[in-house]
Amino acid sequence: MPTLLKIHVIDGHPQHELVWKKSQVPFICDGCKEFGFGVCYQCPHKKCNYILHEQCAIRRPSPPFQQFFPKCNFQFHKENPLGSTTRVCDICALDIQGFLYQCTREDHDLHPHCASLPPVFSLPDSNTEIYLRKEIKSRCLKCQSKKRSGLSYVSSDGKLCYHVACLKEACLENWKKGYFQLDVISDDENKCLALQNLAPKHVVLRSKDQSSKARKGIKWVIIFLKLLVSAIFGEPLTLLSTLFQFYEN
Ligand SMILES: [Zn+2]
Ligand SMILES: [Zn+2]
Ligand SMILES: [Zn+2]
Ligand SMILES: [Zn+2]
Ligand SMILES: [Zn+2]
Incomplete structure (x- = not known):
């Protein structure tokens, strides 16, 4: 679908046309x-x-990919048609x-944004790919568990x-915590804290006596995290390059 530069959302915001842009700050x-x-x-x-x-x-009539819910027939809704019952997104839980999007x-x-997460992406200059999966064999880098509802990203x-x-x-x-601001993230200590929050057990303050094997392992974790955060945000932005450059050197 070509990008529309202006769009008029009649419900929710009938007063003004909305303009396509790339927001440099989260919203x-x-x-x-x-x-x-x-x-x-x-x-x-x-x-x-x-x-x-x-x-x-844009509200596509159905989600862009449905490989995880082959029998479902999703439809877009502005609010939950089932009323006050709480619904949980089957991708992010x-x-x-x-x-x-609700199945008939x-x-x-599904959250519309979750429904458009890339099902697979690859690392530039590498044959390693990252897939969206229902099951995982290793512990999640954040919660250290294998059990949590929803889908997961897994390296090949x-x-x-x-x-x-x-x-x-x-x-x-x-x-x-303010870590997605360029001036905050330019500070090495904040950068490290932001990365530690993403992978608490893997990212430790860089120390000189770290073995080259350990450093290589961390580097791969950082690249993995960078790709995941870029996938969530839609593209690599200046902010993310700054955040992740810390361990790439
Ligand atoms: Zn307005
Ligand atoms: Zn269904
Ligand atoms: Zn979701
Ligand atoms: Zn939204
Ligand atoms: Zn987890």
Whole structure:
């Protein structure tokens, strides 16, 4: 679908046209109430600030990929058609508070943004790929568990795993702590704290006596994290390059 530069969302925001842009700061989407970053549609009027994920503004009739829910027939809704019952996203395992895709059988629900997460992506200059999976064989880098609902990202050798739920929570925490601001993240200590929050057991303060094997292991974890955070945000941004350059040297 070609990118529309302007869009008029009649429900929710009938007053002004929304303009396609790349937000350099994280935002909370006024449609799904989830956080976002990068590509979005925003009202250009300063006092208004209405903003939507691209997926929440364009609203494809069904989610872009359905390999995990082959029997489902998803439809887009502005609010949960089932009323006050809390629905949980089957990709990130977090509550749904706004726009959603719901299966007509009422068995599965998805955040529009989660439904557009890349199912597979690869590392530049490498044959290692990262897949979205239902099951994981190694512990999640964040929660150290294999058991959490929703989907996970897994490296092709199966050694690095991360729940989508944990990834979204860790990114949100980093944002709340101010780590997604270029001036804050330019500071090495903050950079390290932000990375530690993403992978608490793996990222330790760099010490001189670390073996080269351990350093190589950390480097691969950092590259894995960088790709995951970029996937959540839609693209690698200056901010992310700055955040992750710490361990790449
Ligand atoms: Zn949204
Ligand atoms: Zn407006
Ligand atoms: Zn279904
Ligand atoms: Zn979700
Ligand atoms: Zn986890």
